[in-house]
Amino acid sequence: MTDRPTSTLFTGGRLLDPRTGLDATADVLIRDGRIAAIETGSGRIDAGDAERIDVDGLLVCPGLIDPHVHLREPGQGAKETIETGTRAAVSGGFTTVCCMPNTAPTLDTPDMVDWVAMKTKETASCRVLVAAAATLGRKGEALAPMHAMHAAGAAAFTDDGDGIADADLMRKVMQICASLGTVFMQHCQEPTLTRGAQMHEGAMSVKLGLVGWPRVAEELMLERDLRLDRSIGARYHAQHLSSGGSVEILKAAREDGVPATGEVSPHHLLLTDAACEGFNTNAKMNPPLREESDRRALLQGVADGVITVLATDHAPHTTAEKSRPFEEAPLGVIGVETALPLYAEALVDSGAVDWPRLIAMMTIEPARLLDLEHDGIGSLTIGGPGDITVIDPKFEWTIDADTFESKARNCPFNGRKVRGRAMLTMVAGSSRCNRLSEIDAPIGV
Ligand SMILES: [Zn+2]
Numbered sequence: 001m002t003d004r005p006t007s008t009l010f011t012g013g014r015l016l017d018p019r020t021g022l023d024a025t026a027d028v029l030i031r032d033g034r035i036a037a038i039e040t041g042s043g044r045i046d047a048g049d050a051e052r053i054d055v056d057g058l059l060v061c062p063g064l065i066d067p068h069v070h071l072r073e074p075g076q077g078a079k080e081t082i083e084t085g086t087r088a089a090v091s092g093g094f095t096t097v098c099c100m101p102n103t104a105p106t107l108d109t110p111d112m113v114d115w116v117a118m119k120t121k122e123t124a125s126c127r128v129l130v131a132a133a134a135t136l137g138r139k140g141e142a143l144a145p146m147h148a149m150h151a152a153g154a155a156a157f158t159d160d161g162d163g164i165a166d167a168d169l170m171r172k173v174m175q176i177c178a179s180l181g182t183v184f185m186q187h188c189q190e191p192t193l194t195r196g197a198q199m200h201e202g203a204m205s206v207k208l209g210l211v212g213w214p215r216v217a218e219e220l221m222l223e224r225d226l227r228l229d230r231s232i233g234a235r236y237h238a239q240h241l242s243s244g245g246s247v248e249i250l251k252a253a254r255e256d257g258v259p260a261t262g263e264v265s266p267h268h269l270l271l272t273d274a275a276c277e278g279f280n281t282n283a284k285m286n287p288p289l290r291e292e293s294d295r296r297a298l299l300q301g302v303a304d305g306v307i308t309v310l311a312t313d314h315a316p317h318t319t320a321e322k323s324r325p326f327e328e329a330p331l332g333v334i335g336v337e338t339a340l341p342l343y344a345e346a347l348v349d350s351g352a353v354d355w356p357r358l359i360a361m362m363t364i365e366p367a368r369l370l371d372l373e374h375d376g377i378g379s380l381t382i383g384g385p386g387d388i389t390v391i392d393p394k395f396e397w398t399i400d401a402d403t404f405e406s407k408a409r410n411c412p413f414n415g416r417k418v419r420g421r422a423m424l425t426m427v428a429g430s431s432r433c434n435r436l437s438e439i440d441a442p443i444g445v
Pocket of ligand 1: 161187240287
């Protein structure tokens with residue numbers, strides 16, 4: 001993030017600012033890396049020698065934020081790096097991502113938090129936040145130095161990849177998070193119920209002869225955590241919800257005033273365990289794809305405002321790893337380059353939410369989760385950072401994993417025809433990805 005920002009005037013676009021609710025045709029001026037002016041109507045800003053970009057017919061939004069990505073550094077650079085993962089994120093319209101600590105070594109010391117910050121400065125295309133491990137080595141046995149990592153800049157805590165099974169340790173982690181005011185993000189998976197599990201426990205796992213991962217393993221940990229949190233009041237965030245029952249549990253806790261939020265990923269909104277047919281390793285993930293009733297309950301959870309955050313759980317693996325037999329292939333799918341049109345399909349096309357709400361769940365909601373709102377991240381605020389994503393909601397294209405910026409190709413949506421794309425992504429006033437010229441000649445139309 002070292003190139004010099006220039007002045008840019010976006011004219012004629014439909015501005016969506018989820019913080020103020022602004023949804024109007026307006027111009028926006030970016031100068032010296034920050035938002036310098038916003039005026040509704042057109043032609044009212046004296047932009048001097050700024051570059052003018054006509055975005056008539058397009059959405060102008062705060063840069064998108066993904067609170068759940070795996071950038072695989074340090075230690076797993078064959079899968080992804082901070083450089084390639086953030087290039088992929090920018091291509092998908094994201095200007096801020098939060099990386100998970102299940103790297104090698106684990107992000108469980110202040111030095112590791114510093115290391116990611118250093119690597120981000122040297123190689124990243126967008127902002128990178130760190131969700132640090134709450135327990136040493138993510139083993140769920142002993143506390144990691146949470147206060148020191150918070151002081152080093154960790155934005156959140158999680159043992160993602162695993163849930164914290166020990167209830168006493170979980171309570172301590174929540175108490176520390178409450179004292180720091182930092183969010184704890186749980187990967188809800190009761191491990192004694194998922195030993196050797198390969199996919200959702202149901203008719204398809206029986207058909208394929210694979211060990212099942214039952215819904216109750218997610219629901220049990222979520223329910224336990226929310227029960228613990230009733231007397232603690234820590235900010236608690238349930239990652240990648242997959243079960244319809246989890247939506248009910250989260251809903252009840254939120255109604256009772258527990259400060260809990262939940263996220264969902266594109267694959268759980270669009271796919272079911274039927275995608276595992278034929279031992280398709282690109283449909284192998286954790287938590288697993290479930291059944292149509294779960295998929296519908298998750299959509300309803302978003303429509304009802306129970307689930308308020310969208311995340312990709314971008315989980316890159318090498319093609320060689322994903323080419324192994326299903327039982328041996330690693331868990332996860334990539335997501336940052338395809339999330340926007342997939343969410344549009346799942347949520348806007350279905351009528352669950354409209355575009356302004358979709359954008360809010362990808363900007364201001366994750367910004368609040370990660371304490372970024374006061375910096376102006378996640379909104380269009382004068383003086384705030386010039387992080388802008390310009391979206392063509394009508395742009396039709398075909399997902400082609402071979403064109404991805406990510407190192408990985410493990411995408412279950414490869415070949416799918418989709419609509420909606422980030423046409424320009426600007427980070428701190430610098431354009432990082434610009435495909436506006438493709439609008440006149442859309443790919444795949
Ligand atoms: Zn996880």
